[in-house]
Structure formats: C-alpha cells, structure tokens
Amino acid sequence: MHYGYGYFEEDRLKKSGDLKLWRRIMIYVAPRWLEVSGAIILALVITGCSLALPDLIRRAIDDFIVNSQLDSAARLAGVSDLALIFLVLLVTGFAAHFLQVIILEWTGQQIMHRMRQDLFSHMLSLETAFFNRNPVGKLVTRLTNDIQNMHEMFTSVIVTLFNDMVRIAGILVILCLMNWRLALLMMLLIPVIIFNTVLFSRLARLAFREIRTQLARINAFLQEALSGISVIQLFARERDTLRRFGELNESFLQRCFYQIKIFGLFMPMLELLSAVAVALIIWYGGGQIIRERMSMGELVAFLTYMRLFFQPLRDLSQKYSIVQSSLASAERIFQLLDTVGNLPVAAEPKRAAAIRGGIEFDRVTFGYGKAQPVVKELTFRAEPGETVAIVGATGAGKTTIINLLERFYDPDRGRIRLDGIDLQDLAPEDLRQQIGLVMQDVYIFPATFRENIVMDRAISAQRLNEIIAAAQLSGFIRNLPAGLETRIGEGGQDLSAGQRQLLAMARVLSRDSRILVLDEATSSVDTETEMLIEKALAATMANRTSIIIAHRLSTIRRADRIIVMDRGRIVEEGDHEALMAENGVYHRLISLQNGKNGGG
Numbered sequence: 001m002h003y004g005y006g007y008f009e010e011d012r013l014k015k016s017g018d019l020k021l022w023r024r025i026m027i028y029v030a031p032r033w034l035e036v037s038g039a040i041i042l043a044l045v046i047t048g049c050s051l052a053l054p055d056l057i058r059r060a061i062d063d064f065i066v067n068s069q070l071d072s073a074a075r076l077a078g079v080s081d082l083a084l085i086f087l088v089l090l091v092t093g094f095a096a097h098f099l100q101v102i103i104l105e106w107t108g109q110q111i112m113h114r115m116r117q118d119l120f121s122h123m124l125s126l127e128t129a130f131f132n133r134n135p136v137g138k139l140v141t142r143l144t145n146d147i148q149n150m151h152e153m154f155t156s157v158i159v160t161l162f163n164d165m166v167r168i169a170g171i172l173v174i175l176c177l178m179n180w181r182l183a184l185l186m187m188l189l190i191p192v193i194i195f196n197t198v199l200f201s202r203l204a205r206l207a208f209r210e211i212r213t214q215l216a217r218i219n220a221f222l223q224e225a226l227s228g229i230s231v232i233q234l235f236a237r238e239r240d241t242l243r244r245f246g247e248l249n250e251s252f253l254q255r256c257f258y259q260i261k262i263f264g265l266f267m268p269m270l271e272l273l274s275a276v277a278v279a280l281i282i283w284y285g286g287g288q289i290i291r292e293r294m295s296m297g298e299l300v301a302f303l304t305y306m307r308l309f310f311q312p313l314r315d316l317s318q319k320y321s322i323v324q325s326s327l328a329s330a331e332r333i334f335q336l337l338d339t340v341g342n343l344p345v346a347a348e349p350k351r352a353a354a355i356r357g358g359i360e361f362d363r364v365t366f367g368y369g370k371a372q373p374v375v376k377e378l379t380f381r382a383e384p385g386e387t388v389a390i391v392g393a394t395g396a397g398k399t400t401i402i403n404l405l406e407r408f409y410d411p412d413r414g415r416i417r418l419d420g421i422d423l424q425d426l427a428p429e430d431l432r433q434q435i436g437l438v439m440q441d442v443y444i445f446p447a448t449f450r451e452n453i454v455m456d457r458a459i460s461a462q463r464l465n466e467i468i469a470a471a472q473l474s475g476f477i478r479n480l481p482a483g484l485e486t487r488i489g490e491g492g493q494d495l496s497a498g499q500r501q502l503l504a505m506a507r508v509l510s511r512d513s514r515i516l517v518l519d520e521a522t523s524s525v526d527t528e529t530e531m532l533i534e535k536a537l538a539a540t541m542a543n544r545t546s547i548i549i550a551h552r553l554s555t556i557r558r559a560d561r562i563i564v565m566d567r568g569r570i571v572e573e574g575d576h577e578a579l580m581a582e583n584g585v586y587h588r589l590i591s592l593q594n595g596k597n598g599g600g
Contacts, residue, residue: 021330028111029154035107042100043163049093051170054304056082056089062297101155108154116147119333127343128408129368137220142336145215146329153326157319164312164319171309178298182288185280186306189273193313196273200266204324207259212328214252221248274310281306343410349427355434356384356419357514357545359405364414366404373412374400375568382545384419384514387558389550391589392565398549401565402517405547406435418515436508438518438540442500446489449477453506464510470539471506472532473499498529505540516546518555553593562586 029036064070064078120143131139175183225232225241232241281302288294359382367373375397382388390398403409404416407423416423423431445452453467464484468474476499480486488495495503508516518537534554541558550556557576564572564579564586572579572586579586 021327021334024334025150025330028115031114032107032110035103039100039103039107040162042096042103043160044166045096046093046100047163047167047170049089049096050308051167051174052089053086054301054308055174056086057304058295058297058301060297061300062295066296104155108151111154112147112151115150115333116143119143119147119337122337122339125341126339127341128403130339130341132368135220135224137218137223138216139336140223141212141216141219142332145219146212146333149212149322149326149329150333152322157322157326161319161323167312168309171305175302175305178301179285179288179294182281182284182294182302185284186277186309189277193270193273196266196269197313200262201324203262204259207255207262208325208328209331210255211252211259212325212332214248214255216332218245218248218252221245270310270313274306277306277310278303343407343428344424345428346425349430350421350425355514357434358382358384358417358419359515359545359547360415360417360420361401361404362415362417364404364411364416366400366409366411366413368409370412373568375404378414378568378570380563380570380573382547382561384545385543387541387546387548387560389548389556389559389562390565391550391556391562391586393589395567396565397568398565399519400568402519402547402549405515405517406437407431433511434513435515435517436511436513436540436544438501438504438508438516440519442504444489444495444500444503446487448482448485448487449480449503450484452488452503453510455507455510457510459510467506467509470509470536471502472536473502473506476502496529498533501533502536505536508540514544516541516544516548518546518548553590556590564589 060079060082064075064082067075070078123139172183172187175186221244225245232238281299285294285299285302289296289299361378361380364378365373365376367375378397378401380388390401392398404411405423407416407428410424418426418431418434450464454464459467465474468477477483477486518541537555537558546559548555548559550559550562556562560575562572562574562576562579563570564584566585572582572584574582580590
C-alpha cells in the first residue's frame with residue numbers, strides 16, 4: 001500500500017495562469033456556442049427586468065403616491081398600471097430565468113460528458129508505469145469530484161457572472177443618470193470592494209487547491225485500505241490504519257476550516273460596505289430631500305438599486321467559491337490530460353502480415369528505477385511454436401521479462417524483436433492482439449460468461465463450444481443457472497481460482513493469439529481442478545510460442561527449454577534432465593519445491 005503521501009503530481013503543480021485555464025475551458029464551451037448565446041440573451045432579459053423594477057417604484061412614489069396635484073382616482077389608476085407592469089416584468093424575468101436554467105444544465109451536462117470521455121480515453125492510452133505511480137483513488141477523484149466541480153461552474157457561474165457584470169454596470173449608469181453626485185459618492189467604495197474581492201479570490205484559490213489535493217489523498221488511501229482490508233485485519237493493522245486515516249482526515253478538516261475563515265472575513269466585509277453605502281445614501285439623500293433637491297422616489301430607488309448592486313457581490317462570494325474550486329479541479333484535469341505516455345509509438349508502425357511467434361531478447365537491460373536494473377544484458381530466443389519456461393527465485397526478473405514482452409515498458413538498453421521486427425516499430429494494438437495472457441490474478445469483467453470469453457469478438461456458436469470444451473469448462477458452464485448467459489464478476493456468480501484460470505485460457509483460445517504468456521496457476525487448487533488445468537494448458541499451448549513463468553514441475557517438464565534466472569541474469573539454460581544433471585541453481589530450486597510438496 002502507498003502509505004506515504006508524497007506521490008501526487010498535484011503536490012508539484014505550479015500555479016496555472018487563470019487566462020490559460022479559461023482558454024482551455026472555452027475549447028469545451030465553443031461547440032455549444034449557440035446554447036451559451038441563448039443563455040446570455042436570457043441573462044440580458046433577466047437583468048433588464050430586474051433593473052426596471054426600482055425605476056417603477058420611483059415613478060409610483062413621485063408621480064402618484066406623493067403627488068397631491070392629481071385626484072385620488074388618477075393616482076390610484078396610475079399606481080395600478082405601474083403595478084401591472086411590475087407584475088409583467090416579474091413573470092417575464094421568471095420565465096427567462098427558468099429557460100436559462102434548463103439551457104445551462106443541458107449544456108453543462110453535454111460539456112462534462114465530453115470532458116469525462118476525453119479524460120477516460122486519455123487515461124486508457126497511458127502506459128502501466130503511470131498507473132503504478134498514481135493511486136486509483138486519485139484518478140477516480142479526477143473523473144468524479146473534479147468533473148462535477150467543473151459542471152457546477154458551467155451551470156452556475158459562466159453566464160450568471162456575465163449577468164452580474166451587466167447588472168452592476170447598468171446600475172452604475174442608472175445611478176449616474178439619476179443623481180451623479182450621490183453616484184460618485186457610491187463609487188468611492190468600489191476600489192475597496194475590488195481590493196477585497198481580488199484578495200479573497202487569491203486566498204480562496206490556494207485554499208481550494210489544498211482541499212482538492214487532500215481529498216484526492218483521502219480517496220486514494222480509502223481505495224487502497226478497503227481493497228486490502230483482509231491483509232490489514234490479518235496482521236492486526238487496524239489501529240495503525242485508523243491513525244493514518246485520522247491524520248489525513250484531520251488535515252482535510254483544517255484545510256476546510258481555513259477556507260471557512262476566508263469566507264468568514266469576506267462576507268462580513270461586504271455586509272459592512274453595504275451598510276456604509278446605505279448610511280451614505282440616507283445621510284446625503286436625506287439632506288437633498290430636506291433641501292428639496294431630490295425626491296422621495298429617487299431616494300427609495302437609490303436604496304433599492306444599492307441593494308441590487310451588493311446582491312451580485314454577495315453572490316460573487318458563493319460563485320467565487322465555485323470558480324476557485326473549479327479552477328483548482330481544472331488544473332488537475334488538464335494536468336492529467338497533458339500527461340504524455342513514456343512509450344513512444346512509431347509514426348508509421350509496421351504491421352506484420354502473419355505473425356509466426358519468434359521472440360528475441362537482444363542484450364536487454366531494464367530497471368523500474370534507472371539506478372537499479374532488474375534484468376541485465378538478457379539475451380535469448382524462442383522459436384515459433386517453442387515452449388520456454390522461465391524459473392528462478394523471487395526477484396530474479398521473471399515477471400519483468402513478461403512486462404517487457406507485452407511492451408508495458410521499453411528496455412533501457414537492448415532490443416526485443418517479434419519475428420525480427422523491433423517491438424517499438426510495431427503498432428501496440430497489433431502486438432498485444434498476438435499475445436494471450438494468463439496470469440495468476442485473472443480479471444473478471446462484470447458481464448456474462450459468454451462476454452468474458454469472446455470479449456466483443458464475433459465467434460460462431462460452434463467455435464465457442466469448441467473453445468469451452470478445450471478449456472475444460474463444459475461441465476462447469478452446464479451447471480450455471482443460465483449457462484453462458486450467467487452473469488459473473490461484480491454482483492454475479494463468483495469463481496474459484498482454478499475456474500478463473502480456465503476462463504483465462506478460454507480467452508486466449510477465442511483470441512487465437514500466436515504467443516501465450518503464462519504466469520502459471522496457483523497451487524491452491526484441488527486435484528480434480530489441477531487435472532482440468534493441465535488438459536486446458538495442453539490445448540492452449542498447442543501450436544503457440546509459449547513463455548511461461550513456471551511453478552509446477554509438470555509444466556516445467558513440458559517445456560522445450562528452461563531458462564533459469566538469478567538476479568536479473570540467465571545462469572542456466574537447457575531441458576529438465578540436463579539441468580538436473582548439472583546440480584546447480586535449477587537442481588536446488590526443484591529440490592526445494594519437492595521438499596515443500598513432500599512436507600505437505
């Protein structure tokens with residue numbers, strides 16, 4: 001398990017420029033320009049309706065309510081007409097806002113769908129080494145939490161921020177036309193508001209970046225701890241695991257508290273500025289009314305416009321929280337999208353017409369860390385149709401050979417060839433199409449038994465029955481509730497270790513790969529299942545080049561040639577009888593295995 005906390009790329013992220021992030025975000029928005037344009041037009045309608053309401057109040061007060069020159073009937077009729085217009089504007093604004101929400105939600109979902117597809121597609125193209133460096137929980141956070149944060153920004157911020165800017169600008173223009181002196185007095189507060197907002201945005205951005213990073217750490221830790229819960233319980237590590245989770249959880253809590261403190265300073269500051277603005281309006285406007293230089297309706301309209309002026313600023317705190325959280329998520333999403341695979345792909349890869357299965361390792365040296373090579377100057381050949389068993393103690397480099405052959409990694413030095421063609425010159429999909437893999441831990445897709453065998457390939461019913469028979473699965477499938485259509489894997493029928501091995505061999509047969517790579521079945525199977533595995537192995541290895549990490553003596557004996565590894569080098573090579581006669585490393589390994597078997 002990755003109990004250390006220093007392996008996250010975002011820990012090393014530099015602060016991305018907001019303009020650069022916005023440009024990349026707009027690439028996803030651009031195809032939806034028609035919907036966004038419609039939402040902006042609706043925003044203008046909403047803003048226009050809201051800005052007209054205070055002026056209607058001013059006219060109602062000045063022209064009718066306090067206008068003693070008109071008779072009561074005329075004043076009442078005038079107020080009624082303005083009230084009707086007021087109601088029409090409210091309904092119009094409501095309808096426009098309803099349509100805007102529908103459009104924004106639909107558009108946001110479409111944009112997020114494309115972004116999620118792009119991100120997952122890119123992750124599938126990355127090499128195995130990337131997933132070894134990055135915990136699953138962190139990557140799941142990118143595809144779920146971070147994408148959802150982006151969705152909130154698209155639906156709640158982009159157009160409504162435009163709406164708020166238009167509203168603020170409109171209010172300032174209206175106030176200047178109504179009373180430029182009082183409007184100028186209000187503008188003295190704008191620099192303070194801008195300073196407060198900019199300071200808040202910077203602090204909030206850093207706070208949300210820390211929160212997103214810590215959440216990814218928690219997700220990664222939980223994924224690893226829960227997947228390894230049996231090991232934790234077996235070795236009584238519950239208390240230590242709880243302590244480590246407590247540290248992560250406490251760190252996340254402190255980061256959330258820091259973000260709350262920032263909001264706790266920003267919101268009261270806006271309320272204070274709003275109260276100061278109201279006090280200035282009452283002080284200056286009241287004096288103007290007393291001097292009969294300003295009407296009561298203008299003062300009420302000023303106060304109403306000032307409320308509308310500060311409302312988007314208050315909302316801005318919430319929108320900034322969404323924006324800063326979304327930009328912090330965008331940094332991580334685009335950082336992952338910018339991750340380039342280390343395995344180069346030839347510009348014009350060669351496509352072998354008919355793979356025969358000849359494999360050659362030519363002075364191959366490789367290490368997962370450059371300073372510590374796992375295999376050194378490795379040279380051997382496997383002829384088409386030959387079965388080569390690789391044996392050796394743990395850490396000898398056996399699995400590394402398999403990883404290099406499948407091109408999960410490239411050698412640091414030397415070449416690996418298939419039918420004389422360098423693996424780096426082959427299209428990766430062509431190479432892997434020709435390699436059938438049977439590992440100790442067989443991955444079962446949550447699907448039917450049929451789908452787990454054919455893997456989306458078109459296979460006739462007769463051919464599928466032949467494959468099932470060769471893989472020794474006929475009896476087992478007959479006993480399944482729905483036969484081949486029985487669902488297995490997550491939420492379905494569970495399989496034993498031996499049955500998983502047989503299923504993996506059926507996959508190889510259905511794919512008809514020219515090369516079989518076998519990390520041999522575990523020894524924890526009963527005698528009957530072991531006999532079925534032996535028969536399935538014989539059918540799977542027939543007419544294929546087979547590279548086998550061998551554990552069972554029966555499989556080792558079946559091999560045409562045995563390669564003995566020790567500390568990354570080939571130390572012995574030959575058939576079983578010849579190697580036993582040498583009384584060397586191979587003889588010692590077999591003697592140890594027989595001793596274990598004999599000891600029960």
